[in-house]
Amino acid sequence: MFPLYEVRRIWINQDKHMYALWKDLIQKAGLSPDEEVDYTVGVFIGEKLVATGSYQENILKCLVVCKEYQSENFLTKLVVHLLGELQMKGITHTFVYTKPGNKAIFYSLGFREILSTETVLFMEQGTPNLSSYLSMLSKLNHSENASAIVMNANPFTKGHLFLVQQAAKVSSHVYVFVLSENRSEFSFTDRLAMVKAGVSQIANVTVVPTENYIVSSLTFPTYFLKDQAPLELARIQAKVDALLFKEKIAPRLSITKRFVGEEPYSEVTEVYNQAMKEVFNNEIDLIVLPRLAIEGNIVSATKVREALKQKNQALLKQFLPESSYDYLKKKFRGE
Template identity: 40%
Template sequence: MYLSDPMTMRQWKEFLESQGIQEFRSSEVEPLEETIGLFDEDDRLVATGSLAGPILKYIAVRHYDSEHSALFNRIVGELVARLADRGVAHYFVFTKPRYIASFEHVGFTCLARVERGGLLESGMPGIDTYLEHVRDLGGWQASAAIVMNANPFTLGHRRLVEVAAHDNEHVYVFVVHENRSLFATDERLRLVREGVADLKNVTVVDGGDYLIGFAAFPAYFIPSSKDVIDYQTRLDATLFRDWFVPALGITHRYVGQEPYSSTTQAYNQALKDVLEPRTKVTVIERRQVGQEPISASRVRRLIAQGDVDGLEDLVPPTTKIFIQDHLAQLQMRI
């Protein structure tokens, strides 16, 4: 189905709306790379599904159809086959809780479930393989953890890591894996590793497919926009609690205070609600320069302005050097 065609898009949306899916924000629809549909003898759409990278989205089957299960299996099977043609062997789906069993029946494993939705994966390598790789980085029995986007790595991030490293025998710093930031994933990993290289009890890890930033979790099946943040933050926290905490012995999770972002405040609260008392969540006050907290967004504004000198008190020398060397390239991305 070619959603660029207005008539096809209307048919697709009307069908999904008839199946209870009402959310078609650009952030949900624009990432779709391919959409397929099954039609009856009267050319009416009876089932559909889409792909956005390794994520299966907008899967729906006409409720009253007697072949509901068979149609569901055909749609999912075809999407998986098309991923295989692309060389993608590991994929995810986010869905309403009542449909989790249907996906489990066709080979998916539920990674996390909250009141409003669930996250499942299938294919290889899975989360066990990822966590085994992280464990192989060292034999620590207990660790603290920090998850950061670091877009880019600032002295605020550095202070958060310093506090955790001082108070714990070992610290994992997970860098969110996604390339929609100004700094690409490999660049952010490099800057974090360089920025904490002197802290010998700190291990910097690529978040892989599992730590991608809660805001990236699809939420097209959540009927109320006010519930989206609650669903996304709690699903992210539950995934961390159920898999990362036991596999890596995470006893503490450190986060930065966020006075200006209600979304981040909600996430910090979700972490506390979900992780404690098993894993203690510690909120660290933000480091300030010039009566304003150090933030990556503040650094990005200076990059846009070409003000490299203004970065002096905001980022480690390694980050400043990288920005100086790649300023023109970074400005072209903005």
């Protein structure tokens, strides 16, 4: 007999009892309760929580059904409910972050695979999608044996410029990917503009947005938590991000090298560098360059942001290329 059930929202950040039930269910499924979520729903039989699902922005995640109820189609009901909530917010391009065994269910709901590993499955529904992004990249392909740099550029410093210059000297072409995610002090629009202005005099460089497919809330959400990020979760996500880059993105641009800077400050960024080294496995050369130091002081965007708060013009002129300094000066004068 089909059990009587109720689907209702769970306020995991406000209701300690519900959070405990949710956390127990999540952990029994081998998932982390540290995942960021905006909205969570549960399937209840009486007061027993037997299934749950969440979304963060446009990403479905933390989808779990108790083993004894996995024949009841509750996963589909959760997904339909979450998609309905997102559609009411005008969101029609959706990602899911789940286990490989759920592929057939999501395929039947219109999702298509982005990447699959032994433990994680990424799929998406709607457009523009990965295929659209890869098609755009293919049109930008300039040469064989190209190099890549991925940066947040929050803001674009002389350290970022140094990395690009060094890569450009030894590469036929360099693709500078700028994080599209708006989770930094400076908007994507501002960061992209500063990067383009900063590299405009280097002929063999093309600046590209990452969209959802490199260091984003989909592929590597803990990147944006920095010091607050659980490192074990960061390692898992970093490997998935690196694998997506190696298998899907690099081939479209004939990328054989990726340049990164040494990371003396952020443990999460260092975890990412280690994950790339492991995943690339000599198929893509990971080239780690020493961080640029000026008068013995390592250049970092963190120091620049602090200097902006303190209105330390001397440090800003020391650490920022003229293009970024002028851009920020005009921006803050405009505000």
